[in-house]
Amino acid sequence: MASSKEEMEMSKLMSFLQEWDNGDKAVRHRILSDFINTNKGKTGPELELQFAQGASLFLTRLTAWLRLTYMVGTCVTEQLQAIGVFLSATSGHRYLIEVLEVGGVLTLLEILKLKQLREDNKEEALKLLQIIANAGRKCKEIICESYGVRNVAECLANSKLEKTQEQAQILLELLAQGNPKYQQQVYKGLIALLPCTSPKVQQLALQTLRPLQMLVKTVHPCIVEPLLNVLKTIHYEVQYEGIEFIKILLDYNVRKALLEGLVTRLNPSMDDIKNRPKILDDEPTTKLTESTPLFVQQAAAAKVIGILIQESAEIAEELLQFRVVHNLLIAMGNLDHADSQRHASLTLEVSILLWE
Template identity: 65%
Template sequence: MGSAKQQTAMTRVMHILQEWDKGSKVVRQKILQDFISQNQNKTGPELEQEFAHAASLFLTRLTAWLRLTYMIGTSLNEQLRAISIFLSAASGHKFMVEFLEVGGVLTLLEIIGLKQAQEKNKTVALSCLHHIANAGCKYKELICESYGIRAVAECLAKSKSEETQDACRNLLLMLAQGNPKFEMQVYKGLIALLPCSSPKAQQMAAHALRIVQPIVKQANVNLIDPLLNLLKTLHLEVQFEAIELIKELMNYDVRELLLKGLVTLLRPSKEDTISRPEILDDPNVTTINAPLPVFVQQAAAAKTIGILARESTELAEMLIQARVVHNLLYAMGNQDYADSQRQASITLEYFCSTFPMVDDHVRVAMGETLYDLFMSCPDSLYVHMNHIQADVLVSNKVNIPNLIEVIN
């Protein structure tokens, strides 16, 4: 009885394979759709049983057709979903080995880099790569050795689909974990994403860096400039991730450089404040009232400094040594952007209430009238100030000699 059942299964499988070999694109697509609907979440042994121990013959045909047609997109989604079933099958390691032996990783990486490939197909290809990486360290290394880190990072930067970007981010995180040979390369790849033009990619890269940073155990100084530049963004979710990453980096030896950089941002150069993007002056473009990026960055720096100072007295003292009080007063007098004034005022009020020496110097610099107004309503001082008082703040000469030790 068992032999008859096995013979029936073998006959059915041979019929499917013959139909595949002789079939048109439409016939093959129908075979793939049936396979996908009937074999989701099956184990390797279950797939073998389904194909009368000839599942590899179907996989071979599938991978061969993929390599021949992936650039033109023929039934690409169905092919990738079917391959994903084989790669994700528990106890189906042999299928993964067979796929890798015919250059499967390179094919998947090429698919996610194709301009003409649909986003949904890139997402499935990334899922296949995720299954491969999930098989262990040597498989992660194989992806990395095939220039996978660069390919996935570029896909994340260029993709217009949040689902695809999320799949890229998750794969990069997987490649960074339990993969000591390439963890630093993933880290550098994430840093390279920070200046990209996609806010979503910037947010994901900054978030991923917060996870990868403790893995690599040392901070790269090349991270500082692109990270501080993220503070120019009008996208609050990107700014949030940037600030959280800055907080994480306070545990590493780049913290002095970061603190000094934040203090410097409070006082933008004249060139930065004069220069405007050309699009803002284009008469054919609708008027844009957005603030200059440098002023957005100034406000974000003041906000970040306040967060860091409240979290650690040591950091607050280091900021004072970096002349933060002098530059906060300058930012408070910046009447080009109200949020810069507000954030700087709130942060300075914390320094005044925490450090008596700072409070004394600020009182002298402001004068009694402005100082009393400042202490009574720091978050709305900018509304009540006149131009003369703003000029006083901008031209302040506050210096705290007992605390000043310029950070080298």
């Protein structure tokens, strides 16, 4: 027979669950807040003790209510944080299994896709997916099989808050590590982020690509154009990441394409500007404004070439095959962009000393 203490604990649990079952939105919000504040950081055994060995009964209710209400945004952040108490509990692997069995991964990925949900909702969903991904290779594969890479990459691209973007980056990094079946998928997803207009997204994508490249080992030629186009940015932190990644890729099969592409960017094509309707060219500054990204890229290309020449005599010799001196002179003659003149001049100076 159960002791009186056990009976009291069971009665307390049933009263708690009944209050949840009968409660409206306000009541459930209060219960969630109290649960999070009281139980955050507890281990699996401690949660079982708290719930008279019936913690799963509450977790089941949480996941069910989340599936029913996440599309309308009812207490989503609080629900996710409460589920996180279970998933992050030490010795609480059973809770992870229970969440997976009811389609928890799909629900979390759906939350990332919904435009009407707030970014703090998505941030919490990303944190739960990180916990799941950290549980092992099989869990990472489950996320990827559910179109997780695409959903997380799109969340990173569309998010406005840096906190959400950073959580998405962490998850993509996790999905690539120790997950050879889907490493290429993550790799290509990150490459697809390079053309984003958000400098933070570009920076995070490049920061993730650099260590991932060591794992993937091969390089798809499709990376060359978006990577060189990153040099059009006026954000130096993004340029830095792009330059460092270019240096890494020179040890792979895209070396020739990258070097040739850098030299080509010293002499940018102005066709896009020339083909603009004349009605748009009334303002005298239009041409200069439109050409600025090309000139920024020109200056960055001259800068990168200078760095590469100083670091490797072999690369310096290869650049000569692409008429690098001729194109540096063109960049140095760009009277519309002082940075192009300066970087081209410095690179030419280094080149002359090297090739004397």
